[in-house]
Amino acid sequence: MTWAIVDVANFYFSAERLFDPALRNVPVIVLSNNDGCAVSRSEEAKALHVRMGEPVFKMRDMIRRHGIQLRSSNYELYADLNRRFNAVIAEHSDILEIYSIDESFFRLPPLPSGLGDVASAHRLRAAILRSVGLPTRIGLGPTRTLSKVANALAKATEKIWGGVVDLHDLALRERLFREWPIEDVWGVGRAPAAKLRPLGVRTTADLAALPPSVARDVGTVVLERLVRELNGTECDDFHPEPEALKGTAVTRSFGAPVTDLPSLQEAVARHAWRAAEKIRAQQLVATRLIAFAHGSRFKANSPSASRSVRLSPATNDPRIIVARATGMTGALFEPGRAYTKCGVLLEELGPVAASQGDLFAAADPRASDLLVAVDGINARFGRGTIGLAAQGLGAREFDTKRSQKSPAWTTRLSDIPVAR
């Protein structure tokens, strides 16, 4: 089996640069939600040692000194480009699994021309660059984990090998693994790394040489599988069809701290509405609802509280979900404290078709018609056209900041670029 994974280089930045020539060859940082941290950087920004996840307020000086360009995240644009590059991969593969916003696993079918996997991978990179405009790297290997490591190696060796690495060859694997630290292996985070180091396991070669039972004792079954996969034994398969969603969350940091209950409830109501909308789009109902609010996690004695409730019968009706969520917010709120973030989680999701009704109360047959109409209106005229009074109206001070957002170049008629 040949596993392949392609990832887009500096995806958010590359997407921003695509329609904005001013971002070429200059340092650029794309910011997280609420314009908080660096989440994507141009090569020029990396050269200035802008670190991933670094908060903007700590870089103000550097940003001014080097004239670093800033952009807010533009998820509409990234989602559309994701759709486009996956369409190109689909033309070059027989199985495709979208793994994240900027990565997809796929399988390369044999080419009639007799070209090898590596040559096919180079062709795919060229095709994505030509038709979508995004630079990519591709990793190949006999297991999912090995292709992922190959992809990381392709990134590190791009100047030498041109952005494609194939780890099928055992000798090559042994050579490269001796130089590759375990922290850079997919699935090895800080905790397992800290436990492995005292055992003398520092490189990927050391990790691969670990008996699987030891890996399990040191970590969990996850680490054991990882070790087996590093040695070429598949422990996971393709998931071409997305699995059903198990839970969903809508959470946001505030643009400005919230100290009063009505504002907090309004924010929670907006998130609850959106969460219900998300599960309706997938024909799901929720059995568990959680609402939370907390203050800055960088300050001592910040407030932090959550409440959860069982929804019976399971539902996706925003009238129920918003009412319960705002009710719980009233219960968790502490007067006189500053909240910086709140959110709503819907869990234990199941298909509408299989959900059980209430034994003692007949469901209102008009409810589903109402929600179909509401979703139709919002789909046609834009999210938030119609909602509940509890959500409040218009923009608020606590809304998430997105001060440097680029236009919806590819998904809104009024924003389409004009060529002269």
Place this chain on the structure above:
DNA sequence: TCTGGGGTCCTAGGACCC
């Protein structure tokens, strides 16, 4: 002053059962 959001999976430990 200012620090993202949304997922999945696993384990430990408690509650409960016979």
Place this chain on the structure above:
DNA sequence: TCTGGGGTCCTAGGACCC
């Protein structure tokens, strides 16, 4: 003084990913 054995299920919390 001395108090069994073997399960399942649920939840909270932690770890990982992008």
